[in-house]
Amino acid sequence: MIVFYNKKTGDIIGTVNGRAHDKHTLDNFSISVEGMDKSDIGKYVVPYAPVEKNIEVPIKELRVKKGTMKVIEVIVGKRTVRKTLELTPDVSFKDKILDFESGKEDIMDHKIKLDKDGTVLGFDKKAKHIDS
Amino acid sequence: MGDYGFKVSQPGYDVGTAEIRNLVYSSEYDTFKVYAFGAGTITASTAAATTLVINHNMNYRPAFAFYTQIFDVFVGTTTTEYNMAPYSDPVGGDASIIPYVGTADLRVRFGRQHAPNGTPIRYKYFLYYNQAR
DSSP, X not given: OEEEEETTTOBEEEEEOSSOOOXXXXXXXXXXXXXXXXGGEEEEEOXXXXXXXXXXXXXXXXXXXXXXXXXXXEEEEEXXXXXXXXXXXXXXXXXXXXXXXXXXXXGGXXXXXXXXXXXXXXXXXXXXXXOO | OOSOOOEEEOTTSOTTTOOGGGEEEETTSOOOOEEEEEEEEEEOOXXXXXXXXXXXXXXXXXXXXXXXXXXXXXXXXXXXXXXXXOBXXXXXXXXXXXXXXXXXXXXXXXXXXXXOTTOEEEEEEEEEEEEOO
């Protein structure tokens, strides 16, 4: 997920959904509003990290069955391999990102939270506007 | 196409004899290939039209789809539903929402009379690798 936001207000201008983006998208894609100073628009690429786990898999061999001469697959043991199960957001506020991805929460109901250096700290839910 | 390719039928249909409308996929026909999709919010301005710029830099005009909330003048609020743009406002004036694509970006112009100043309007977009003719 890539998030474009207003650095001054924290308002989210637009997103590119998805976990994996090609280099062209990462380097060239942007969302802004005409007339807005480009330096006021922030871009945040959500980092993802692989979740790996050791998994036992069978060791198989092909053998010829005596009598029928048929080739059969035989499990002769087990071995442990390290497998990547999935990608997950590699940030302290990963649950929020997962909620955005699943649709449980709408990112547009949020503002981006930045520290004084502009580092992304998370997302704050906007106060609900109540019509009088 | 010759006698080779790849196709998938809907459940209950024989892939060998199914009509095209009963296929889920066929490599014989082109499909939309998504380059990027996402969402966002623009804030309406009555001082001037607001133009959203989605900069794709694909060096050709890609096919796209753009959906947007609208300000319903008869109700006085922004709709929860999304309308497919372009959208022409029935009241007239500079109130339409018009998307147009170029070789560098997809632009969407929200007329200055579309919504009261400061109204947030949400949108969703799809950009495809397919070239617009």
